[in-house]
Amino acid sequence: MYSNESLKSNKDFRRVYDKGKSFANKYLVMFYIKNNFEFNRVGFSISKKLGKAVIRNKIKRRMKESYRLNSCKFEKGYDIIFLARMNAKSTDFDKIESAVLHLGKLAGLIKKR
RNA sequence: CAAGUAAAUCAGAUAGUCGCAUGCUUUUGCAUGAGGAAAGUCCGAACUCCAUAGGACAGGAUGCUGGGUAACACCCAGUGGGGGCAACCCUAAGGAUAGUGCAACAGAAAUAGACCGCCCGGAAGUUUGCCGGGUAAGGAUGGAAAGGUGAGGUAAGAGCUCACCAGCAGCUAGGCGACUAGCUGGCUCUGUAAACCCCAUCUGGAGCAAGACCAAGCAGGGACUUAAAAAGGCGGUUGUCCGUCCGCCGUCCCGUAGGUAGGUCGCUAAAGGUUAUUGGCAACAAUAACUGUAGAUAGAUGACUAUCAAAUACAGAAUUCGGCUUAUAGAUUUGCUUGUAUC
RNA sequence: CGGGAUGUGGCGCAGCAUGGUAGCGCACAAGUCUGGGGGACUUGGGGUCGCUGGUUCAAGUCCAGUCAUCCCGA
Numbered sequence: 001m002y003s004n005e006s007l008k009s010n011k012d013f014r015r016v017y018d019k020g021k022s023f024a025n026k027y028l029v030m031f032y033i034k035n036n037f038e039f040n041r042v043g044f045s046i047s048k049k050l051g052k053a054v055i056r057n058k059i060k061r062r063m064k065e066s067y068r069l070n071s072c073k074f075e076k077g078y079d080i081i082f083l084a085r086m087n088a089k090s091t092d093f094d095k096i097e098s099a100v101l102h103l104g105k106l107a108g109l110i111k112k113r
Numbered sequence: 114c115a116a117g118u119a120a121a122u123c124a125g126a127u128a129g130u131c132g133c134a135u136g137c138u139u140u141u142g143c144a145u146g147a148g149g150a151a152a153g154u155c156c157g158a159a160c161u162c163c164a165u166a167g168g169a170c171a172g173g174a175u176g177c178u179g180g181g182u183a184a185c186a187c188c189c190a191g192u193g194g195g196g197g198c199a200a201c202c203c204u205a206a207g208g209a210u211a212g213u214g215c216a217a218c219a220g221a222a223a224u225a226g227a228c229c230g231c232c233c234g235g236a237a238g239u240u241u242g243c244c245g246g247g248u249a250a251g252g253a254u255g256g257a258a259a260g261g262u263g264a265g266g267u268a269a270g271a272g273c274u275c276a277c278c279a280g281c282a283g284c285u286a287g288g289c290g291a292c293u294a295g296c297u298g299g300c301u302c303u304g305u306a307a308a309c310c311c312c313a314u315c316u317g318g319a320g321c322a323a324g325a326c327c328a329a330g331c332a333g334g335g336a337c338u339u340a341a342a343a344a345g346g347c348g349g350u351u352g353u354c355c356g357u358c359c360g361c362c363g364u365c366c367c368g369u370a371g372g373u374a375g376g377u378c379g380c381u382a383a384a385g386g387u388u389a390u391u392g393g394c395a396a397c398a399a400u401a402a403c404u405g406u407a408g409a410u411a412g413a414u415g416a417c418u419a420u421c422a423a424a425u426a427c428a429g430a431a432u433u434c435g436g437c438u439u440a441u442a443g444a445u446u447u448g449c450u451u452g453u454a455u456c
Numbered sequence: 457c458g459g460g461a462u463g464u465g466g467c468g469c470a471g472c473a474u475g476g477u478a479g480c481g482c483a484c485a486a487g488u489c490u491g492g493g494g495g496a497c498u499u500g501g502g503g504u505c506g507c508u509g510g511u512u513c514a515a516g517u518c519c520a521g522u523c524a525u526c527c528c529g530a
Contacts (some may be wrong), residue, residue, distance in 0.1 A: 008411055010323095043411065052152090053429050061415045068132065069416080093416060 007043030029083040030103040066097035
């Protein structure tokens with residue numbers, strides 16, 4: 001994942017939160033909106049309520065990894081934000097990976113073969 | 114062997130596949146990549162800015178002694194006090210004779226004192242109570258009751274007298290010093306300063322989002338100098354005042370200058386680490402050799418597999434160091450003390 | 457990086473500057489007034505004062521450390 005494929009400024013995040021659509025399951029919430037680029041931009045957000053720095057880092061890395069492994073399956077041209085919920089604190093990598101794919105299917109962003 | 118006590122160390126390793134950050138290479142790779150507390154932000158510094166960091170007051174901090182350090186509320190060595198059979202541990206430990214305040218309830222009385230009791234005398238008089246005085250030994254209250262214990266002494270008592278102990282003042286000796294030991298003296302002084310306060314020492318403020326450079330948009334600002342001469346006014350700092358210094362109270366210029374978004378630097382070599390020698394009880398210092406170790410900016414360490422008995426704790430760098438405090442699975446090593454058993 | 461506030465019955469708050477009795481309102485329980493309800497009145501129960509140490513004769517109050525929650529500034 002190159003650096004221009006991630007959401008950076010607070011302005012970009014606000015645009016997705018305010019104008020985008022959202023889906024949720026047990027572990028994650030996903031916000032997304034169409035952008036004007038040829039590629040996707042992804043942001044990850046983990047609230048301070050989930051735990052201390054070590055726990056938040058671990059959750060974010062797992063979310064990043066599970067998107068990276070499945071990024072080829074997503075449609076291009078969207079800004080996406082994944083937001084961790086309280087249940088993500090105590091799960092393993094497989095559950096988070098399946099949660100990412102599940103949200104992609106709900107939103108219709110997974111390519112149909 | 115058991116119990117205890119003091120200290121030190123490790124904080125998964127190795128191999129493979131995919132992936133991230135930085136640097137070097139140039140299209141392929143190679144190297145490096147979180148902690149003992151990175152944490153809490155409780156102290157101390159470096160560094161940067163505030164015109165200067167000078168004086169006074171206020172405020173704040175520290176508080177047994179000596180040393181170490183860039184500095185410290187830290188560390189080392191000692192002194193006094195407290196706890197433990199001991200090894201050892203704890204200790205905000207200056208001043209109550211500078212002054213002010215406070216000490217509920219109980220109790221006769223709380224910073225000064227006769228309720229009961231004991232003793233003497235008086236009048237009345239059957240026991241007995243009443244009146245006047247002496248007395249701090251005993252009782253009761255309290256955290257604290259006018260030094261404690263014993264003997265003498267006395268009407269009963271009392272440092273009234275003596276011995277020992279505690280405390281106070283002075284002298285002598287030892288120690289750099291906190292203090293210790295001895296002698297002498299008058300006989301005895303409540304506690305609280307983590308109440309105000311006094312004394313001694315230290316202390317300007319803000320913080321890397323400090324600050325420097327480049328610079329879209331937007332907008333009014335910027336530059337320079339003397340004609341007169343001194344005084345005054347206003348402004349420049351973030352407790353107040355004083356002192357020093359600077360600017361303004363005139364002319365000239367206009368996409369120039371300042372500067373927001375954004376970017377670059379600050380940004381990692383450091384009061385650095387390891388080893389040896391020397392000095393020192395030690396903390397630490399000096400010298401020599403070797404070594405070169407994260408630097409992001411939505412913010413880099415993850416996922417999976419195999420082996421080791423198990424991989425499990427607390428926990429993630431954000432300017433950098435020195436400490437303190439708090440959290441911590443599992444395991445290892447060493448010194449010392451006490452007890453038990455055997456030789 | 458820096459500054460500040462709060463924690464006391466089930467809920468909302470006093471009491472801490474000046475240390476000795478933990479209190480107020482609502483809620484809860486019982487009783488009285490009423491034919492009954494509502495309402496009023498009377499009585500009662502319920503507190504490791506966030507936690508751990510220290511100072512003091514004595515700590516909710518003073519001091520130190522710690523945990524949690526909330527707010528503000530650059």
